[in-house]
Amino acid sequence: AQSVTQPDIHITVSEGASLELRCNYSYGATPYLFWYVQSPGQGLQLLLKYFSGDTLVQGIKGFEAEFKRSQSSFNLRKPSVHWSDAAEYFCAVGAGGPGSARQLTFGSGTQLTVLP
Amino acid sequence: SQTIHQWPATLVQPVGSPLSLECTVEGTSNPNLYWYRQAAGRGLQLLFYSVGIGQISSEVPQNLSASRPQDRQFILSSKKLLLSDSGFYLCAWRQGAKTEAFFGQGTRLTVV
Numbered sequence: 001a002q003s004v005t006q007p008d009i010h011i012t013v014s015e016g017a018s019l020e021l022r023c024n025y026s027y028g029a030t031p032y033l034f035w036y037v038q039s040p041g042q043g044l045q046l047l048l049k050y051f052s053g054d055t056l057v058q059g060i061k062g063f064e065a066e067f068k069r070s071q072s073s074f075n076l077r078k079p080s081v082h083w084s085d086a087a088e089y090f091c092a093v094g095a096g097g098p099g100s101a102r103q104l105t106f107g108s109g110t111q112l113t114v115l116p
Numbered sequence: 117s118q119t120i121h122q123w124p125a126t127l128v129q130p131v132g133s134p135l136s137l138e139c140t141v142e143g144t145s146n147p148n149l150y151w152y153r154q155a156a157g158r159g160l161q162l163l164f165y166s167v168g169i170g171q172i173s174s175e176v177p178q179n180l181s182a183s184r185p186q187d188r189q190f191i192l193s194s195k196k197l198l199l200s201d202s203g204f205y206l207c208a209w210r211q212g213a214k215t216e217a218f219f220g221q222g223t224r225l226t227v228v
Contacts, residue, residue, distance in 0.1 A: 034216055043122075043206055043219035044160075051214065090159065094213065104150075104210070104217055108159035 002027040004093050006107035013081050014115045021076040021110050023065075023091030032094040033074040035065055037087045038109075044090060050074065061085070086114040118143035122207045122220030129227055135180075135194040137223050139207030142188065147209040149190040150217065151182055154204040166190060202227045 003026045013019055025031055032051050036044040048059025055067040065076045074091060091107040122139045129135060141147050148167050152160040162175045164182035172182050179198050183191045190207060207220040 032214060036219075041204075041222070041224065043221045044208075044217075046216050046218070049216050092217075094216075104162075106152075106160040 002031065002093050002095060002105050004091050004105050004107035006089075006091055006110050008110045009108070010111045010113070012113040012115060015083050016080050019076075019078045019081045019085070019112070021089050021091075021112070023074045023076065023107060024072050025074065025091070025093040026072065027093055027095060029095070030069075033065075033067060034092040034094065035059065035063070035074070035076050036090045036092060036106075037061075038090065039087050047076070047089075081112075081114055083114045083116065086112055088112070118209075118218065120207065120209055120218055120220045122223060124223060125221065126224045127226070129197050129225065131199055131227055132196045135192070135197050135201070135225070137192040137205055137207075137225075139190045139192075139220055140188055141190075141209045144188070144209070144211060146187060147211055148213075149184060150208040150210070151190065151192050152206040152208065154206060154222075160206065164192070197227045199227050201225065 005024045007022050034049045035047040037047050038044045047063050048057050048065055050057050050067045058064050063078050065074055067074050088109045088111050090109050094104045119142045150165045151163040153163055154160050164172055164174055166172050166184045169184055169187055180194050205223045208217040210217045
């Protein structure tokens with residue numbers, strides 16, 4: 001079974017500083033990888049996704065993520081954080097193939113606080 | 117374009133009362149539909165998913181049930197709510213396994 005680990009429950013950064021949120025996955029084949037962001041009381045919004053090809057993917061709001069197969073990681077980065085980036089971030093892994101409709105597994109999330 | 121509607125946004129219900137949360141998707145056909153529950157600091161727990169009308173798969177044994185009476189309608193129900201049913205419920209859809217999920221705005225359920 002696939003799994004996702006987000007080792008950082010809470011991260012605090014100053015506005016303008018760089019950001020990296022960690023995500024490690026466990027899956028036997030090439031995974032489909034996603035990052036979502038959730039503002040309080042809202043649904044999840046897709047930031048970016050990786051299916052295949054270039055391992056560095058660009059997303060919305062200036063975010064990017066890099067797929068590293070050797071490390072089973074898909075870390076999210078942003079060079080300069082804005083106060084509006086404060087939210088909860090979820091990494092997710094999906095799979096293809098038979099019976100894969102259910103296979104979209106989420107990490108437990110990382111809460112980002114941005115200091116002025 | 118595709119949209120997903122989920123209602124109500126908030127709900128306060130007494131213990132033992134019934135529950136019905138509704139989710140509809142527009143602009144697509146035969147989507148995979150999902151109900152998740154989110155507890156604080158615990159990520160998203162998949163409750164039910166459906167790959168077609170009348171086809172429901174349950175992931176976690178519990179006090180809840182789901183139904184899909186129409187292609188783009190997904191309903192989460194309970195006959196008698198428990199305190200432990202409180203949480204944030206999210207509906208989502210995917211067009212297939214190799215696509216991302218799109219989420220509704222969620223329902224905050226408080227059982228009192």
